[in-house]
Amino acid sequence: MFKDLDPILHSQLRLAVMSLLLSVKQAEFTFIKEKTNSTAGNLSVQVQKLKEAGYIEVIKEFKDNYPNTTCKITSKGIKAFEEYVKALQQYLQVKK
C-alpha cells in the first residue's frame, strides 16, 4: 500500500527513535527507551537495524564503570528521514 515509504523508517518504534534523534544532538539508550516507552530488548533490535542501515551512529563506552550506549543520527539518516516525510506528504496530497 505504501510502496514508496522507506520500510526501515515505516515502523513505529524505529520512526519514533529517528524523530527523537533528529531533534537532539545525541541521546543515551536509556533516554530513548524512556521517551519511546519501549522495552530494552525490542529497542536494541530496532536500534541495531537503524545502525545497519547507516541511519544512526551507536557509540558504546563506559560511564562510571557501567557500559553506556549513546545514539546519534547520521547525515544519511537525516536524508532518509526527509525523503520519508516527503513521501508521506505526497501520499496525503494525493488522498485529498
Added chain:
Amino acid sequence: MENPENNFTPQESLQLIESMINRAKDKYAEDGSMYLMWGWLVFICSLLQFLLLHVFQYEYHYIVWLVTIPFFIYQYFYVSKKQRQQKVVTYTDSIVGYVWITFAIVIILLGFIVGLLTTGEYYTHIIHILLAIYGMPVFLTGVIVRFKPLTIGGIACWILCIISCFITIYDYQFLLIPVAMLVAWIIPGYLLRAKYKQQ
C-alpha cells in the same frame, strides 16, 4: 515484510514524528546555579575592587580577582560532572555551551593579554569593553533558550555600557559592574532557578 507494526497510516506517522520531536524539546537543563555563583562572585569582587581603589587607594586593587581561580576549577568539575549525568544533549545545550566558551576566551584575551601588550590608555577603557562583552553571552543565551529575563539582561549590559561612557570619573565606572551582574546574571539566575523547580 508484512509486519503488524508497519501497518499504520501516514497520518499516524506524522503524529508520531511530531509527538517525539516535542518530547525531546523544552526541557530546562539549566537550574541557574552557575549564573548565581558567578553573578554574586563578580558582584562582590567588583565592589571590593571599588573599595580598594576608591577608599583605600590601594595600587594593586585588581588583586581581588585572584579569588575567582578556585571557582574556575570548581566550574570545570561541576560542568564535567553534569555532562556525565546528562542523558541527552540537545542542540540548544551544545550551542549555549559554545557561546560561553567564546565569551570566556574573549574575556581572557581582552582582559589579560591585550591589557599586557598595550600601554596605560587601554586600562581606562576596560569597563566599557567589559560591559559590552558581558551583554553578548547573556543576550544570546536568552534568545537561544527563549528566556526573556536573560535577553533583557543582555540588553541592559549594553545600556550600562553607553551610560559608562558618560561617567567621567574612572573610579565610579567600576560601580556599573555590580549593577550589570545584578540585572544580567543574578536576577535572571533566580528566575531560572524558579522555572527549573517548577517543571
